Amino acid sequence: MTEEIYLKSKAWPFEQARLILKRLDIEKRRGIDRGDRPVIFETGYGPSGLPHIGTFGEVVRTTMVRNAFIALTEGKIETKLICVSDDLDGMRKVPSTVPNPEKLEAYLQKPLTDVPDPFGTHESYGAHMNARLRTFLDSFGFDYEFFSATDLYRTGRYDDYLLRALEKFDDIMAVMLPTLGEERRATYSPFLPISPSTGRVLYVPMKSVDAKAGTITFDDEDGTEVTVSVTGGQVKLQWKPDFGMRWAALGVDFEMFGKDHQDNAPLYSRICKILGGEPPVQYVYELFLDEKGEKISKSKGNGISVEDWLAYAPQESLSLFNFAKPRAAKKLYFDVIPKTVDEYFQHLAGYHKQDEKAQANNPVWHIHNGNPPKHIPPVTFALLLNLVSAANASDRDILWGFIERYEPEATPETNPVLDQLADFAVRYYQDFVKPNKSYRDPSDQERAALVDLAGRLREVEEAEKTDGEALQTLIFSVGKDHEFENLRDWFKAIYEVCLGQSQGPRFGSFVAIYGPDETAELIENALAGKLG
Structure with missing residues (x-):
């Protein structure tokens, strides 16, 4: 089967x-x-x-x-x-x-x-x-x-x-000759002799070839006619x-x-x-492209290296990036890293719920040769990045203070993958997110909704403080109550005003791990202009 x-x-x-x-x-x-x-x-x-x-x-x-x-x-x-x-x-x-x-x-x-x-x-x-x-x-x-x-x-x-x-x-x-220009055809030879006198690889025409003797004859760099065997490393093709x-x-x-x-x-x-x-x-x-859609070149230095990627993400995510649509031109730059990390863990989480047919098509089968690990971090990389931003975390120990409140049984020892992701998140945030943050002032409608949200978050009952779904429903309700025609605009406003970015993971999940009271304080500081 x-x-x-x-x-x-x-x-x-x-x-x-x-x-x-x-x-x-x-x-x-x-x-x-x-x-x-x-x-x-x-x-x-x-x-x-x-x-x-x-x-x-x-x-x-x-x-x-x-x-x-x-x-x-x-x-x-x-x-x-x-x-x-x-x-x-x-x-x-x-x-x-x-x-x-x-x-x-x-x-x-x-x-x-x-x-x-x-x-x-x-x-x-x-x-x-x-x-x-x-x-x-x-x-x-x-x-x-x-x-x-x-x-x-x-x-x-x-x-x-x-x-x-x-x-x-x-x-x-x-x-070969039909593929060459007229000038090149006149001197082309598939054999490149290595000069007996200088040791250099020569691009010279052949004066004669002797298949029976296994030799070629050509003029060396000093003009001397030389005959050498094509065997033993005296020529290359x-x-x-x-x-x-x-x-x-x-x-x-x-x-x-x-x-x-x-x-x-x-x-x-x-x-x-x-x-x-x-x-x-x-x-x-297909070849990789840079952020501008131009071919990546080592001489231009317009790409990222393996070392660059692995400084901010696990190797499996780089393998996934290579697995996905290899015949489609893909932009390879730092912004793709967080998304690829979370996609890897999404594929991994789905794998163990799939039948054999679906598993054979799942990228993690190919990344792990049919034997992918079962452990899935309880927190996404995108969520960790937002947590670093909100907490102004300078190291992963600060993040673990929030993670352990959200997942009491999680520790760096029992969740080494999550511990590694936390370290990556701090580094990535400091190098790429923080320098590009841009907070904006809210509109009157957004300000009123954010004030309301902060108030409701402070009233969340203890049992629901780490319930991401319940918190997400609460945030939806605030948006509806303040008559946002498109609730996406409401969530976008939260991110732009409070986190200095236009998008992110589910905000309810963020509140669950960061804490409702802490999120309320974050909103109040943003409205007071203390974050920009």
Whole structure:
């Protein structure tokens, strides 16, 4: 029954898992012998800079597809997630963020693994960045195997496919040349030799290729004609042919990439086929946008990093942001964090009330690989933010004074997730909410209603002081009594006058945790102009 549910699930990781399963059937029908090779899920990494939020997104999404495939096949087919670092690429520019950048100028265009490590901790710049990547991935507990392109080329792992690429040189050129401008076509070669004299990666035309001998001939930087073997790491492929060759050589069954690769994907596939491979299932995701709707760029610095997000919210919320609609362009900026945190816990609360079919479509199944936790914090993140604002809380201990009155059995020890959220809320409020608060004066109608509300809150009976529903009904009644045509305007007025913002969680829930008397005092201070 469970397998049937997975076969019909509309969650995108299961859709991709089914395509991979279909691909395996196609291979079998074509007589392709996989032997005991596992199903390979691949992600790629460019080690010229530090891993970033896109790196996390690609690995976490690929992991979700892998987990869906394992569930779909009941674990009967071995799988492997590999992360390949393109560290044989030439260093195009020296990052301004490294120590003594001027010392690396002499190594421009040399493979990243031949550039000294400016941080002094590893044998090369590429090795340093690879180590940072692995530390980054390990911190999230990803299950993967790391591959260095330098090792793949220099240890001979790619040799057979490089020789095959030499045999199919004309076929590869026939794929690539129509995609290039006239000037580039005149000098293009899929092979990039590494200069025997300077060690730099060269973008030079081939004078001749000898498939039988396994060699290419070209002019070195000093004009000397040189012949080298294409094996043993003496050359690398241009990035588009390299993409297709990697698929064929490593037997990749699934890879996802950003929309900026979409136009090139058919080229990767054609080259993979030319080299005798079967192209993997490919999934194209949209790129993140900043608050203005512009593409996020590391060089522009207009996005937020993984470290930024995790300073204000749990990792699961970042996983949810990546899970949701990966083929839709989404704005990634600090304002989305609180909403995403609360959406995660809403999905988690719903999961344990759902049947298996609904659970397979629930994001938390994919975030937690079918085994999500059961504990749900009794207070939302949005409510905590309002509590920080109203109480002017400078640390989470102040928040716990209110939380424990609302939930007497809750403690930081028994509710570590809520304790963490309280800490996040204080930090987020101080950095993003407080600087942008803007209180306004009430209209005559709003002032009269707020005075009435404060009075009624002071008269709330003890039994109803923590009853969010009863308090919400009371607030509704005040709005109706003061003839607000749209009660949304009434609640908006409460937030704008008393909390300096235009919206928030249910105000009854806020009153229940903050306290009716304290809320009445907050309203009175706002009407007296003591909050702005």
